[in-house]
Amino acid sequence: RSSYDVRHFDGIESFVVKGLFNVSRHMHSHFNDLLSNPSKCPTAKGKGLNVTVIVGPYNRKAGTNVGRRNTYLQQQYGRDIDNANAVDNDNVERYTYGRKKGAQSTGVTSSTFTCLPWSTAIEATADVAQNALSVILEDKGVTLQTLNTTTSIIYNGHRQINNHVDNLRKKDGTFDHNGNSQVENTVTCVICFGDTRTLILQQFRNRDIKLFPEDGIWRKGKKNGPQPIGEPISVTLEHGDMFVLMPSDEEYLLRPSYDKCKTYFRHRSEGVHGRDNSMMSLGLALRVCSTSLLVKQSSGLVVLEDHEHKHKVKATKKLESYMMEKKQKEEDDRLRQNLWMNIERYFKPT
Numbered sequence: 001r002s003s004y005d006v007r008h009f010d011g012i013e014s015f016v017v018k019g020l021f022n023v024s025r026h027m028h029s030h031f032n033d034l035l036s037n038p039s040k041c042p043t044a045k046g047k048g049l050n051v052t053v054i055v056g057p058y059n060r061k062a063g064t065n066v067g068r069r070n071t072y073l074q075q076q077y078g079r080d081i082d083n084a085n086a087v088d089n090d091n092v093e094r095y096t097y098g099r100k101k102g103a104q105s106t107g108v109t110s111s112t113f114t115c116l117p118w119s120t121a122i123e124a125t126a127d128v129a130q131n132a133l134s135v136i137l138e139d140k141g142v143t144l145q146t147l148n149t150t151t152s153i154i155y156n157g158h159r160q161i162n163n164h165v166d167n168l169r170k171k172d173g174t175f176d177h178n179g180n181s182q183v184e185n186t187v188t189c190v191i192c193f194g195d196t197r198t199l200i201l202q203q204f205r206n207r208d209i210k211l212f213p214e215d216g217i218w219r220k221g222k223k224n225g226p227q228p229i230g231e232p233i234s235v236t237l238e239h240g241d242m243f244v245l246m247p248s249d250e251e252y253l254l255r256p257s258y259d260k261c262k263t264y265f266r267h268r269s270e271g272v273h274g275r276d277n278s279m280m281s282l283g284l285a286l287r288v289c290s291t292s293l294l295v296k297q298s299s300g301l302v303v304l305e306d307h308e309h310k311h312k313v314k315a316t317k318k319l320e321s322y323m324m325e326k327k328q329k330e331e332d333d334r335l336r337q338n339l340w341m342n343i344e345r346y347f348k349p350t
Contacts, residue, residue, distance in 0.1 A: 004132055009233050011257050012201055012265060013140075013246035017132055021191055022240035026121035028347035031193065031282055034075065034152060035340035038333045041323060042114045042301050049075060049336075050300075051322060052112040053315040064322045073154040073336075076115040077122055079146075081292055091303055096293045097149040097181050097285075111312040112319055114300040115293060122150055122284075129189050129242060129286055142247060143185040143288075151285045153190075155197060156339050157277035161269040163202060165250050166287075173252030173262065181291040188245040190285045192237040194343040197281040198270040199237055201249065203229040205263045226266075229258045237281075239346045280339040 005018040021027065037048035051064050078095035096115045126147045134144060166188050168179040175184045182188070204226045237243055245267070252262040272279040294303040304312065322329065 004136060006136060009201075009235065011203070011230075011255070012233060013248045014201065014235075014265075015136075015244055015246075016235060016237070017136070017242040017244065018238075019240045020128065020132060020242045021125070021193070023349050024125065024193070024240070024347060026124040027191075027193055027282075027284065028344070030119065030121040030125075030284075031152070031340065032344075035154070035336050039329070039336075041319065042112050043299055045298060049073060050112075050114045050116075051319060052114065053318045064318065075152045076113075077118055077150045077152070078115045078289075078292070079118045079148040090297055091294050092297050093292045094295050094300070095148040095289050096291060097151060097287050097289050110302050110304055111315045113302045115295055115302070116300040118148075118150075125191065125284060126150070126286055129191065132242065133187065133189065133244070136244075137187070140246075141185075142187055143183065145183060145186060145288045147189075147286045147288055149287050149289045151283075153283035153285060154280070154336075155269065155271055155283075156280040156336075157272060160271040163204075163266040163268045165264070165266050166245060167247065167250055169250070169252065169264075181289045183288045183290050185247050186288040187247065188285060188287050190237075190243045190245070190283050192241050192243065193239055193282040193284075194346055195279040195281050196236060196238045196273045198273065199235040199243060199267060200270055201233040201235065201265045201267045203255070203257065203263050203265055205229055205258070205261050206252075229263055278339065278342060280343050282343075 004020070007016045007018055009015070033047040034049055037046070039049040039051050040046060042050040042052060053064060076096060076098070078097070081093040081095065094115050094117070130147055137144060167182055167184075168176040170176050177184070206226050235243060249265040252264050254262055257263075272281045295301060296303065
């Protein structure tokens with residue numbers, strides 16, 4: 001266990017493993033494929049970020065995930081579920097995070113949602129993370145299963161994520177099996193690459209809240225919403241660090257820091273240090289999920305259920321509109337390519 005440099009923080013169970021991936025040939029290849037190539041339509045083969053259409057939880061105007069105003073960019077990946085009895089060679093059942101069959105999640109319209117296959121680069125990285133977790137968490141009471149989904153997360157400059165929880169809970173504090181795709185009592189581990197960024201964990205208490213399961217965020221009810229308790233905990237994430245979010249930090253518990261009622265922690269990303277538009281931070285968020293979706297083998301595009309087709313026309317128009325705005329698209333692609341060139345040095349031995 002002493003071979004891992006584990007950093008703990010007062011008041012929380014979550015921790016950071018420092019420098020686990022200081023030099024990562026596999027992740028250099030992974031992100032190079034995503035960022036050095038132009039973004040593309042989700043039906044197209046090849047390298048580059050898939051453009052997806054997003055509609056916010058409050059009926060905001062539809063946009064694309066690659067637009068400069070979005071909080072961050074992401075691409076989903078998952079392990080395929082072996083099915084020896086499958087008769088459809090064009091489609092495959094694949095583990096996914098953040099989506100459940102028949103449900104809208106995080107605003108991403110089904111007709112443009114893609115979950116790409118588990119690559120050799122992801123497998124090699126997940127193996128290192130899995131081995132570290134099996135040692136560090138051996139007697140910590142969490143469920144250790146094979147990591148089967150990951151999300152590539154891309155931040156630059158001003159991009160941030162507001163306070164949220166990874167796993168939803170019912171009003172009585174119990175795990176919401178219907179609302180969560182992640183397996184109960186499992187960790188989320190986020191491996192960071194590139195420029196330094198800050199993660200904030202804030203303790204909250206809830207009073208008369210309403211839950212919006214479509215975006216995974218606790219929001220205020222008509223009377224009293226979530227109230228922050230105490231000072232936030234700041235976690236600095238440098239290139240090669242792995243942050244491990246423990247499920248107990250999101251549970252409703254009586255804690256030594258505040259014993260008047262049960263509390264839990266939410267977390268947010270403050271973005272890249274200095275929020276300089278020439279800086280970029282990358283992440284690979286690994287999880288164990290129980291949900292899966294039927295996707296196209298060739299593209300990873302979700303095979304739509306009957307009720308989801310009604311959203312396809314609007315999403316397709318938005319997607320086509322962005323792809324035809326060649327000047328804007330070229331500027332967006334060039335920005336990501338330049339930022340990627342700025343941080344490639346992190347992946348090379350010193």
